[in-house]
Amino acid sequence: MDYKKAGVDIEAGYKSVELMKKHVQETMRKEVLGGIGGFSGAFSMEAFKSMEKPTLVSGTDGVGTKLKLAFLMDKHDTIGIDCVAMCVNDIACAGGEPLFFLDYIACGKNVPEKIATIVSGVAEGCKQSGAALIGGETAEMPGFYPEDEYDLAGFAVGIVDEKDLINGRELKPGDVLIGIASSGVHSNGFSLVRKVFEMTKENLASYHEELGTTLGEALLAPTKIYVKALKSIKEAGVIIKACSHITGGGFYENIPRMLPEGVKAVVRKDSYEVPAIFKMLQREGNIAEDMMYNTYNMGIGMMVAVDKEHVEQTMEAIKAAGETCYVVGEIEAGEKGVVLC
Numbered sequence: 001m002d003y004k005k006a007g008v009d010i011e012a013g014y015k016s017v018e019l020m021k022k023h024v025q026e027t028m029r030k031e032v033l034g035g036i037g038g039f040s041g042a043f044s045m046e047a048f049k050s051m052e053k054p055t056l057v058s059g060t061d062g063v064g065t066k067l068k069l070a071f072l073m074d075k076h077d078t079i080g081i082d083c084v085a086m087c088v089n090d091i092a093c094a095g096g097e098p099l100f101f102l103d104y105i106a107c108g109k110n111v112p113e114k115i116a117t118i119v120s121g122v123a124e125g126c127k128q129s130g131a132a133l134i135g136g137e138t139a140e141m142p143g144f145y146p147e148d149e150y151d152l153a154g155f156a157v158g159i160v161d162e163k164d165l166i167n168g169r170e171l172k173p174g175d176v177l178i179g180i181a182s183s184g185v186h187s188n189g190f191s192l193v194r195k196v197f198e199m200t201k202e203n204l205a206s207y208h209e210e211l212g213t214t215l216g217e218a219l220l221a222p223t224k225i226y227v228k229a230l231k232s233i234k235e236a237g238v239i240i241k242a243c244s245h246i247t248g249g250g251f252y253e254n255i256p257r258m259l260p261e262g263v264k265a266v267v268r269k270d271s272y273e274v275p276a277i278f279k280m281l282q283r284e285g286n287i288a289e290d291m292m293y294n295t296y297n298m299g300i301g302m303m304v305a306v307d308k309e310h311v312e313q314t315m316e317a318i319k320a321a322g323e324t325c326y327v328v329g330e331i332e333a334g335e336k337g338v339v340l341c
Contacts, residue, residue: 007142019116023123041134053162057096061086062153080121085223087156096158098131108145168242182301188248196285236317
């Protein structure tokens with residue numbers, strides 16, 4: 001008896017590392033110290049000494065049951081983008097610049113080519129956000145996961161000068177809400193998605209005119225990474241007063257998180273076109289509208305609040321970063337919360 005006969009192939013692990021090295025290398029920043037394969041990742045903070053009060057911000061998350069679609073479609077090259085996005089968007093939401101990322105992949109069987117493909121997506125997400133992929137772990141766990149399945153999670157660290165933290169404290173009535181468009185469902189609410197749509201290869205491969213693509217491609221579209229858009233706003237000289245990453249819990253849970261006491265967010269539902277995938281999901285699942293807005297991003301992946309005098313400047317900066325945005329509402333005096341009208 002040996003480890004391989006017990007279900008863990010150490011040689012496959014070595015091969016996975018070799019195959020993923022080229023993807024990891026593409027994410028490197030000048031602050032990264034050492035190479036790939038050490039027991040820990042090292043990152044120099046020398047470049048940030050000029051900040052008055054350098055403050056670390058962090059985020060950790062997984063992809064959730066969206067992975068089930070990747071398994072069914074045998075498509076693993078974008079799911080890593082989702083993992084990075086869920087972490088770095090939270091960091092950017094606080095005003096931070098993502099610095100580095102670490103991933104964790106647990107699988108039933110280590111197929112080196114598949115692992116390398118997953119990591120290629122993680123590396124792409126890191127490149128989109130400017131974060132270095134400085135470490136990770138691939139754990140082969142036979143008997144715990146089915147051979148053809150895996151889990152994926154990640155952890156990111158960023159930095160911001162304390163005075164530039166986005167915390168909502170200066171938010172006031174009259175400030176304007178600008179929503180930045182999502183790419184679709186992103187990485188939340190897939191337990192409900194999988195109840196509404198038949199999870200078969202055939203159904204996921206079916207083309208829908210209203211979607212302009214197959215159901216599977218629409219659902220598996222990777223989560224938008226908003227780091228560049230928020231950085232573009234800052235570089236335009238605009239102060240983001242408050243910011244909300246619209247993830248699990250949708251509008252009703254996430255928007256109030258950016259509000260101080262004494263103000264409410266008023267969002268106009270007709271201020272933008274809700275993407276077809278959400279309309280289809282609501283129709284096919286007979287889901288109440290309130291539940292949709294309490295579960296999904298409904299086409300808005302990031303919400304920012306700015307002074308009304310900076311609206312045009314903000315929207316130009318977002319568009320310059322390649323993103324679509326809408327004026328979706330405003331801040332009013334009242335009990336802390338969100339009102340959809």
